[in-house]
Amino acid sequence: AQSVTQLGSHVSVSEGALVLLRCNYSSSVPPYLFWYVQYPNQGLQLLLKYTSAATLVKGINGFEAEFKKSETSFHLTKPSAHMSDAAEYFCAVRASLGGSYIPTFGRGTSLIVHP
Amino acid sequence: GAVVSQHPSRVICKSGTSVKIECRSLDFQATTMFWYRQFPKQSLMLMATSNEGSKATYEQGVEKDKFLINHASLTLSTLTVTSAHPEDSSFYICSASTDRGRYEQYFGPGTRLTVT
Numbered sequence: 001a002q003s004v005t006q007l008g009s010h011v012s013v014s015e016g017a018l019v020l021l022r023c024n025y026s027s028s029v030p031p032y033l034f035w036y037v038q039y040p041n042q043g044l045q046l047l048l049k050y051t052s053a054a055t056l057v058k059g060i061n062g063f064e065a066e067f068k069k070s071e072t073s074f075h076l077t078k079p080s081a082h083m084s085d086a087a088e089y090f091c092a093v094r095a096s097l098g099g100s101y102i103p104t105f106g107r108g109t110s111l112i113v114h115p
Numbered sequence: 116g117a118v119v120s121q122h123p124s125r126v127i128c129k130s131g132t133s134v135k136i137e138c139r140s141l142d143f144q145a146t147t148m149f150w151y152r153q154f155p156k157q158s159l160m161l162m163a164t165s166n167e168g169s170k171a172t173y174e175q176g177v178e179k180d181k182f183l184i185n186h187a188s189l190t191l192s193t194l195t196v197t198s199a200h201p202e203d204s205s206f207y208i209c210s211a212s213t214d215r216g217r218y219e220q221y222f223g224p225g226t227r228l229t230v231t
Contacts, residue, residue, distance in 0.1 A: 036222075043121075043208050044159075044222040090158060101212070102149070103220070105158045 002027040006106035019078040023091035033074040034092040121223035138209035144189035145211035153206040
């Protein structure tokens with residue numbers, strides 16, 4: 001069984017401020033973890049993924065996330081927010097090789113960036 | 116990178132009619148395609164998983180006679196919403212993967228269905 005909890009349905013930051021989107025997961029087997037971004041009326045775009053290699057994962061658009069097994073967390077960060085970062089962000093978990101390959105998505109966090 | 120397209124991007128249909136949504140993998144062979152439904156301001160809900168040449172596997176609560184899925188080739192899957200009702204209005208997203216989803220899923224841009 002696997003699940004994802006994204007804390008905060010909305011996160012509001014000022015342009016240039018640190019972005020922190022929280023994701024906690026549970027999984028009965030070693031997980032793969034993903035962050036996706038969705039712009040209005042568009043599909044999902046992969047930001048980054050953890051697949052059991054380095055625990056600090058760098059993605060596109062300056063985002064990164066750190067896998068912390070002891071905290072069962074995979075929080076997404078970006079040092080300086082841009083207006084173009086305003087979007088919906090989804091964390092997802094799935095089993096690593098050998099388990100179910102179907103990911104479970106969190107409920108999403110809407111990132112609002114103020115000028 | 117792997118590209119998945121969906122057609123149409125938006126469709127409006129009358130209640131009682133059927134509408135077909137296509138999902139294509141443009142530069143790779145997708146052994147597995149997934150169909151999701153997304154309600155406004157909510158997460159993605161997996162509807163079904165289809166493997167090329169096999170019948171789709173539907174998630175609990177999804178009516179297989181209403182949401183017909185065909186995956187006839189390694190690059191094309193279709194979702195047909197039959198006898199559409201206004202409550203079927205939603206954003207439908209497909210994703211495609213090689214090797215039955217063992218590796219990464221690539222998402223299409225989505226189709227906005229409005230049933231009047």
